[in-house]
Amino acid sequence: MAAIELINLSKSYTSQWGKKSIALNDLNLKIEDGEAFGFIGANGAGKSTTIKIIMGLLKASSGTALLYNQDVKTPTARNGIAYVPENPLLYDYLTPLEILKAGAQLHRLKTNDLHRHCLSWLERFDLLHVAKKQLRSFSKGMMQRTALAHAFTIQPKLMILDEPFSGLDPLGRKLVLDILAEYRQQGGTLFFSSHILYDVERLADRYALINKGKLETVHKPSELLNNETTVLITSSGEMHAMGMESQGLNRWKAEVSRANLWSLIEQLKQSGHQIHEIRSISTLEQTFIASIEAQKASYTTSQKSA
Numbered sequence: 001m002a003a004i005e006l007i008n009l010s011k012s013y014t015s016q017w018g019k020k021s022i023a024l025n026d027l028n029l030k031i032e033d034g035e036a037f038g039f040i041g042a043n044g045a046g047k048s049t050t051i052k053i054i055m056g057l058l059k060a061s062s063g064t065a066l067l068y069n070q071d072v073k074t075p076t077a078r079n080g081i082a083y084v085p086e087n088p089l090l091y092d093y094l095t096p097l098e099i100l101k102a103g104a105q106l107h108r109l110k111t112n113d114l115h116r117h118c119l120s121w122l123e124r125f126d127l128l129h130v131a132k133k134q135l136r137s138f139s140k141g142m143m144q145r146t147a148l149a150h151a152f153t154i155q156p157k158l159m160i161l162d163e164p165f166s167g168l169d170p171l172g173r174k175l176v177l178d179i180l181a182e183y184r185q186q187g188g189t190l191f192f193s194s195h196i197l198y199d200v201e202r203l204a205d206r207y208a209l210i211n212k213g214k215l216e217t218v219h220k221p222s223e224l225l226n227n228e229t230t231v232l233i234t235s236s237g238e239m240h241a242m243g244m245e246s247q248g249l250n251r252w253k254a255e256v257s258r259a260n261l262w263s264l265i266e267q268l269k270q271s272g273h274q275i276h277e278i279r280s281i282s283t284l285e286q287t288f289i290a291s292i293e294a295q296k297a298s299y300t301t302s303q304k305s306a
Contacts, residue, residue: 008064
C-alpha cells in the first residue's frame with residue numbers, strides 16, 4: 001500500500017487584481033510504505049505547498065492526495081502521522097517535556113510510563129539537560145530538535161518533514177540524520193524536503209525534483225552513478241597548470257570531464273604539483289543545478305520566440 005499518493009494534484013492562486021499564479025501543476029507521485037523519499041527543489045518550487053496539502057493545511061485546486069488510501073480531506077487520514085514544518089511554532093512558555101507529553105496525549109499514545117517515554121526521546125535528541133526549561137530561552141537548533149523529538153514521541157508510521165535540518169549546527173545535523181536513518185531502517189516511512197542535497201543522497205531511497213510546480217524527475221540517488229561525467233581534482237604546487245583554478249596558498253582545483261582527466265594529471269606532474277584528491281562530483285546537487293539551468297534556458301528560448 002502506498003503511504004502517500006498524489007494524483008493530478010494542482011494548486012493555483014488568484015490575486016486581488018485577478019492575476020493567476022500556479023503553485024502546483026498536475027503533480028503525480030507515489031511514496032511506498034517503508035520508503036525514505038526526498039523532495040527537492042528551489043525556493044518557491046512547490047515543496048511546502050505540496051506538504052501543506054497532504055497535511056490538510058491547504059486545499060488543492062484540483063486532483064487528489066491520499067494517505068494510506070484515505071483522502072487527506074478526511075481527518076482520520078492523518079492518524080499516526082507526524083509532521084514538522086520548516087519553521088515549527090511551539091509555545092515558548094512550555095518546556096520540552098510538557099510539549100512532548102501534550103503531543104503524546106493528543107495522539108492517544110499508549111505507554112506504560114509516559115514520563116519516562118518522553119524523557120527517553122529528549123535524551124535521544126540531546127535535550128535531557130533542558131527538559132524542564134522554558135523554550136523561550138532556546139536557540140533555533142534546540143527548538144528544531146524539540147519539534148523533531150515531539151514528532152518521534154508519538155511513534156509515527158509516517159513522518160512528513162519540511163526542511164528538518166533547518167537551523168541545525170553540524171553536530172545537530174549529524175544527530176538528526178542518524179536518528180532518521182535509524183527510523184528508516186526500522187521500517188518507518190519518511191517523506192522530507194531539504195536544501196541539503198548531500199543528506200538527501202545519504203538518506204533517501206528515492207528523490208523527486210520539483211521545479212515551478214512541475215515534477216521534473218524521480219530517481220534513486222544510486223542511479224546518478226551511471227551518469228558520472230565530471231571529476232574534481234585538487235593539487236598543490238608553485239606553478240600554474242593550465243585549466244586549474246587558484247585557491248590561494250599554492251593550492252589549485254579543477255572540474256574536468258573523465259575524458260580529459262588523464263591528460264590533466266600528466267600536466268600536473270610536469271608542473272611539479274602534488275595531487276591531493278580526485279573524486280566524482282556528479283552528485284544530486286549537480287543534477288539539481290543542471291535541471292534548473294535547463295528549465296531557465298527553455299524559458300528564455302520560449303520568451304524570445306513569443
